[in-house]
Amino acid sequence: MxxxxxxxxxxxxxxxxxxxxxxxxxxxxxxxxxxxxxxxxxxxxxxxxxxxxxxxxxxxxxxxxxxxxxxxxxxxxxxxxxxxxxxxxxxxxxxxxxxxxxxxxxxxxxxxxxxxxxxxxxxxxxxxxxxxxxxxxxxxxxxxxxxxxxxxxxxxxxxxxxxxxxxxxxxxxxxxxxxxxxxxxxxxxxxxxxxxxxxxxxxxxxxxxxxxxxxxxxxxxxxxxxxxxxxxxxxxxxxxxxxxxxxxxxxxxxxIEKGVHYVYGLNAGLWEPLVELGDQVEAGQPAALIHFPDDPLREPVTVYFAGSGEVICKRALAQVRVGDCLLELAGARSGNMG
Structure with missing residues (x-):
């Protein structure tokens, strides 16, 4: 019941x-x-x-x-x-x-x-x-x-x-x-x-x-x-x-392709975007830097795009932890609705 x-x-x-x-x-x-x-x-x-x-x-x-x-x-x-x-x-x-x-x-x-x-x-x-x-x-x-x-x-x-x-x-x-x-x-x-x-x-x-x-x-x-x-x-x-x-x-x-259109932080720190909303990007292109002010001798880590598309969304907060979404892309859609 x-x-x-x-x-x-x-x-x-x-x-x-x-x-x-x-x-x-x-x-x-x-x-x-x-x-x-x-x-x-x-x-x-x-x-x-x-x-x-x-x-x-x-x-x-x-x-x-x-x-x-x-x-x-x-x-x-x-x-x-x-x-x-x-x-x-x-x-x-x-x-x-x-x-x-x-x-x-x-x-x-x-x-x-x-x-x-x-x-x-x-x-x-x-x-x-x-x-x-x-x-x-x-x-x-x-x-x-x-x-x-x-x-x-x-x-x-x-x-x-x-x-x-x-x-x-x-x-x-x-x-x-x-x-x-x-x-x-x-x-x-x-x-x-x-x-x-x-x-x-x-x-x-x-x-x-x-x-x-x-x-x-x-x-x-x-x-x-x-x-x-x-x-x-x-x-x-x-x-x-x-x-x-x-x-x-x-x-x-x-x-939006879930597997390739999201960029995530894999380190805790402060993130610096290397692109802006509306930019067109390619797979393998640098997306962001993660900085470590608590360890100032450590070089920043570069985060890369896994797919190509247009930047439609970005994180508003500078602090990032592992697993936080930094950027989102969307690609052109083929077919009748295009």
Whole structure:
């Protein structure tokens, strides 16, 4: 017998109109014996049409998405909608409240815990609710991310799963072009993240990567908001004055190869990048130096690229330990979406 998810919603997802409330995750602690974790949620529903789930704050130190989703909750009205939009601005609320990537309650990384566990830790319970309750009723999802505290992505980017066949390729291509951020990165499924959770539930999910470094860029906020509104209009949910005249950009389709496109530190020290965001690099090219101020006679260690491509992301923090990601690349993608 399966365990029911303990999260209870203040709002009725089947009811028409605009509702704003909380998902209540029971959490009994010393300061609050019968307490619950408040995960903000909104539903805007009118007539018949697709259901679109928009989330942010899966990682609590990624801020642009939280601002965008909160703004959309204020802006979107039932008269603009045909179907339903469900919005969560602080999906992993404990992490978002603390401004940390993972939850301070269980060190849970929400985007590495799908399909979750209804009898597990708080972050596992949230993952299970998103997949089994919210994604189960949605056709589309966008989960808004940025580089967080430790990483910086160049500009406004989309990320999604490689299509499985020609029919899905056409559909995914149209959605990415409607979203219209400057670059789109496609990658192979990771069964524990939300894009794979969406695929299991029959929905299409895209992520964004918007800047980072623990900061907020108003330009990236505007680009991603405009892209989301255009995407909502493209799938037939949104109409009216909020619909942009066009997509923000024509995206360049690229591909991330997990085995060769990530550069990691293999020594603890201070890292010095030898390339900048947007640079084109080749396999075997020097990527960074690791310095050792605690051992000043020691020469720095050079880190090399294992693959070729464009630098799309770099570490924001100078201190590095073994296993920290320093740089990320993406390569050109061949095929119909190019």
């Amino acid at each position: 399966s365990t029911a998810n303990p999260i209870k919603s203040d709002i009725d997802f089947d009811a028409p109109g605009k509702q704003v409330g909380y998902l209540r995750l029971p959490h009994s602690v010393n300061r609050s014996a019968y307490g619950w974790i408040p995960i903000p949620v909104a539903s805007i529903r009118n007539g018949t049409g697709p259901t679109f789930l928009i989330t942010a704050g899966s990682h609590g130190d990624e801020y642009e998405g939280q601002i965008i989703v909160a703004r959309l909750i204020r802006e979107l009205q039932p008269s603009m909608i045909q179907g339903q939009v469900i919005l969560l601005p602080m999906t992993n609320f404990p992490a978002a409240e603390a401004g940390t990537r993972t939850s301070p309650l269980d060190d849970g990384n929400l985007n590495r815990l799908y399909p979750g566990n209804p009898a597990g830790t708080p972050t596992q319970v949230i993952a299970h609710y998103i997949e089994s309750v919210l994604l189960a009723r949605a056709e589309y999802m966008v989960d808004l991310h940025s580089g967080g505290t430790s990483l910086i992505y160049e500009g406004a980017n989309m990320m999604g799963l490689e299509p499985r066949d020609a029919e899905e390729e056409v559909r995914v291509s149209g959605l990415l072009r409607a979203f219209g951020l400057p670059k789109a990165f496609l990658y192979q499924p990771n069964p524990v993240n939300v894009t794979a959770a969406a695929r299991r539930q029959g929905a299409i999910c895209f992520l964004t990567e918007l800047g980072g470094g623990g900061q907020v860029s108003s330009g990236l906020v505007d680009l991603a908001r405009q892209g989301l509104l255009n995407l909502l209009a493209h799938v037939g949910i949104l109409s009216g004055e909020l619909v942009p005249a066009s997509a923000p950009a024509v995206p360049r389709m690229m591909r």
